[in-house]
Amino acid sequence: MEGYLIAISISVLIYLLMASGLALQYGFTGLVNFGHVGFFAIGSYTSALLALKGVPIPVSLAAATALAALAAYPLGMISLRLGGDYLAIVTLGFSEAVRMTLQTEEWLTRGMHGLPGIPRLFAGWVDPRMIDFCIFLLLLAVCAVVFLLIHHIIRSPFGRVIEAIRDNEVAVRALGKNPAQFKTRSLMIGAGIAGLAGGLQAHYLTFISPEQYVPLITFYIWIALVLGGVGSLRGVVIGTVLLVGFLEGSRFLRDVFTGVSEVQLASVRIWIIGMALICVVLYRPQGLFGKSSRRSN
Amino acid sequence: MMKQPYNLSRRAFLVSGTAAAGLGALPGQSFAQGERVFRLGALNSITGIGGPYGPYMLEAIKLAVAEVNAAGGAAGRKFQLFAEDDQTKPEAAVLAVKKLVEINKVEAVVGIWASSVGLATMPITNDANLITMNTCGAPEMLTENKKGLAWMFQASNAIFGNAFAEVARRRGFKRPAVMAFNNSTFVGQANYFKSAWEANGGKVSAFVIYEPNQSSYRTELARVLASKPDVISLSAYRPDATIILKEWYQSGQDCKFIMPGWTANEDLVKALGKEATEGLISISNVAAEQHPAFKRFAAEFKTITKREPDIFAAQCYDMVITLALALEAAGAQADVAAINGQIRTVTGTGGTKANSFVEGRDILRKGQKVDYDGASSRLEFGKHGETVPDFGVFDIQDGRLVLKETIPGQLPA
Numbered sequence: 287m288e289g290y291l292i293a294i295s296i297s298v299l300i301y302l303l304m305a306s307g308l309a310l311q312y313g314f315t316g317l318v319n320f321g322h323v324g325f326f327a328i329g330s331y332t333s334a335l336l337a338l339k340g341v342p343i344p345v346s347l348a349a350a351t352a353l354a355a356l357a358a359y360p361l362g363m364i365s366l367r368l369g370g371d372y373l374a375i376v377t378l379g380f381s382e383a384v385r386m387t388l389q390t391e392e393w394l395t396r397g398m399h400g401l402p403g404i405p406r407l408f409a410g411w412v413d414p415r416m417i418d419f420c421i422f423l424l425l426l427a428v429c430a431v432v433f434l435l436i437h438h439i440i441r442s443p444f445g446r447v448i449e450a451i452r453d454n455e456v457a458v459r460a461l462g463k464n465p466a467q468f469k470t471r472s473l474m475i476g477a478g479i480a481g482l483a484g485g486l487q488a489h490y491l492t493f494i495s496p497e498q499y500v501p502l503i504t505f506y507i508w509i510a511l512v513l514g515g516v517g518s519l520r521g522v523v524i525g526t527v528l529l530v531g532f533l534e535g536s537r538f539l540r541d542v543f544t545g546v547s548e549v550q551l552a553s554v555r556i557w558i559i560g561m562a563l564i565c566v567v568l569y570r571p572q573g574l575f576g577k578s579s580r581r582s583n
Numbered sequence: 584m585m586k587q588p589y590n591l592s593r594r595a596f597l598v599s600g601t602a603a604a605g606l607g608a609l610p611g612q613s614f615a616q617g618e619r620v621f622r623l624g625a626l627n628s629i630t631g632i633g634g635p636y637g638p639y640m641l642e643a644i645k646l647a648v649a650e651v652n653a654a655g656g657a658a659g660r661k662f663q664l665f666a667e668d669d670q671t672k673p674e675a676a677v678l679a680v681k682k683l684v685e686i687n688k689v690e691a692v693v694g695i696w697a698s699s700v701g702l703a704t705m706p707i708t709n710d711a712n713l714i715t716m717n718t719c720g721a722p723e724m725l726t727e728n729k730k731g732l733a734w735m736f737q738a739s740n741a742i743f744g745n746a747f748a749e750v751a752r753r754r755g756f757k758r759p760a761v762m763a764f765n766n767s768t769f770v771g772q773a774n775y776f777k778s779a780w781e782a783n784g785g786k787v788s789a790f791v792i793y794e795p796n797q798s799s800y801r802t803e804l805a806r807v808l809a810s811k812p813d814v815i816s817l818s819a820y821r822p823d824a825t826i827i828l829k830e831w832y833q834s835g836q837d838c839k840f841i842m843p844g845w846t847a848n849e850d851l852v853k854a855l856g857k858e859a860t861e862g863l864i865s866i867s868n869v870a871a872e873q874h875p876a877f878k879r880f881a882a883e884f885k886t887i888t889k890r891e892p893d894i895f896a897a898q899c900y901d902m903v904i905t906l907a908l909a910l911e912a913a914g915a916q917a918d919v920a921a922i923n924g925q926i927r928t929v930t931g932t933g934g935t936k937a938n939s940f941v942e943g944r945d946i947l948r949k950g951q952k953v954d955y956d957g958a959s960s961r962l963e964f965g966k967h968g969e970t971v972p973d974f975g976v977f978d979i980q981d982g983r984l985v986l987k988e989t990i991p992g993q994l995p996a
Contacts, residue, residue: 400767
């Protein structure tokens with residue numbers, strides 16, 4: 287039982303890490319990033335490939351974070367001069383381009399065969415039965431640090447500018463600030479966090495393949511954000527817990543409703559998430575913990 | 584402020600939601616108290632790319648479990664089944680298998696279909712010392728099977744690719760082209776076809792890997808057909824094969840296809856009609872088609888699902904029966920390692936042939952060795968837990984599969 291709870295918690299924390307990156311980008315800066323999974327994938331593969339070459343895991347995780355952040359830089363330069371919807375299209379295209387690259391560059395990534403046997407975190411350091419628990423503690427610590435970091439960022443002058451960009455970009459420009467520069471930085475920080483999440487997941491699962499990095503993951507993160515409320519760190523946590531709760535909780539429905547077949551249950555899972563999303567949008571458009579828009583009327 | 588028109592139904596929603604949550608607190612059904620059961624996990628791809636196959640694999644598992652339990656269980660232990668959907672995704676599979684291990688406390692996991700799922704869950708099942716049985720085709724499954732607890736009921740894609748090339752050679756084709764769905768199994772199959780063909784000095788006229796989930800494959804098909812192949816080795820699943828063959832038929836170009844049996848079968852004929860499927864060459868390791876175990880299984884499967892079983896369903900059926908015979912041979916008090924040790928023994932050559940659980944059990948009770956020949960193949964496991972089945976080569980003629988020859992499966996040289 288504990289092992290399963292730890293596995294779920296690890297899943298929640300990895301999603302949470304990704305969601306906090308997106309929260310910084312969308313919730314606080316207003317960047318519509320539909321390609322979050324692309325940065326996650328870059329992080330996973332960077333860390334996995336380096337670790338397979340014998341690089342120590344902490345170093346490869348740092349490289350994963352850095353490379354994911356760097357990948358966001360040209361993307362920002364190209365698209366942040368354009369309006370918000372264009373960024374959505376460009377980022378979605380970017381994440382698919384990343385996935386295609388992972389699939390086709392077999393010399394590097396082994397393509398669709400995936401990368402098996404990625405070194406596990408803490409392997410050889412602690413009792414094998416305790417590894418999952420240690421990974422859980424590590425993720426908890428990483429999430430705490432990232433949340434503190436984001437909290438700090440949004441309280442800083444930089445944070446006030448990005449929030450101002452979200453609420454009224456024209457006004458920010460009128461004040462003599464260059465929104466593109468701030469947006470690029472916000473995009474890079476969020477991407478770096480996603481990259482770190484990817485690296486940690488690779489060293490937890492020990493097997494990755496390009497099929498894991500489909501746009502659906504991006505939209506799961508978006509669902510978590512919308513459920514919990516954008517622009518609130520508390521909302522991010524609640525949204526992520528709810529999302530994984532819906533995804534995983536449906537497994538236990540069958541233990542109660544014995545007449546339901548596995549096929550029906552699979553549809554129920556998607557249905558529950560869809561209904562929850564519709565209900566939130568109808569009754570609490572700002573999300574469970576979101577603040578109502580600060581946009582001046 | 585705009586009036587919200589849904590206030591009343593919100594109350595209704597809350598009430599019904601609370602009621603549903605309350606139902607959740609009711610205890611689940613209890614099973615065979617006091618009797619020592621064998622807790623069996625089924626991890627199937629119910630949704631995702633495996634969707635066309637997973638639900639029927641689970642049906643086959645249920646069928647076999649019912650058969651074993653109707654006979655009084657294996658070594659007196661009845662099977663209790665816990666089924667989970669892996670969504671054909673490694674990360675979902677990890678959580679599903681953790682649930683099976685931690686909460687349902689299963690002793691074996693059967694029905695794993697995708698190689699990505701098999702590779703992602705193997706570290707967990709190995710740590711927990713669980714027997715796993717799968718239909719994965721990736722050769723890495725053999726190298727990652729470090730504890731010898733995993734059993735591959737499907738031929739690896741190396742063996743499949745080799746068999747495809749062998750059939751193309753025997754039929755006298757000169758210019759084969761390769762077209763494959765982009766996943767680990769099929770890309771592997773395509774690569775092994777190419778290397779097996781080129782090892783004999785031949786050349787592949789075109790080699791195209793296509794991205795799945797498209798509404799049309801015209802571009803990819805045009806590239807293949809432009810090379811004027813006399814046969815196309817098409818490694819595909821049913822949804823994409825249906826579109827590709829339809830578009831090929833419309834093109835009017837003459838050429839043959841060699842396809843895996845889980846795609847080129849009666850369901851494909853139903854989707855495409857007899858004309859478009861006439862002359863397709865279908866290869867599968869249901870060389871046991873004429874075999875009593877397969878005939879009996881197929882008949883029972885058909886009464887439940889109203890359709891013919893595919894190879895994966897037959898393999899899943901064999902998984903449970905093999906496991907049950909191993910348990911019977913190891914005895915009621917045996918631990919997982921002892922049961923695992925019997926799997927090779929109850930399927931290996933040299934024993935008295937058995938085609939069902941009851942037959943095998945009765946032979947074991949007489950103190951003799953048993954050799955279970957399954958519904959999917961003769962089931963002789965190699966040293967890494969792999970099967971090397973014989974392949975049946977079928978032609979689709981007038982909408983029916985007609986067995987033309989049987990060729991021995993072999994690993995590429």
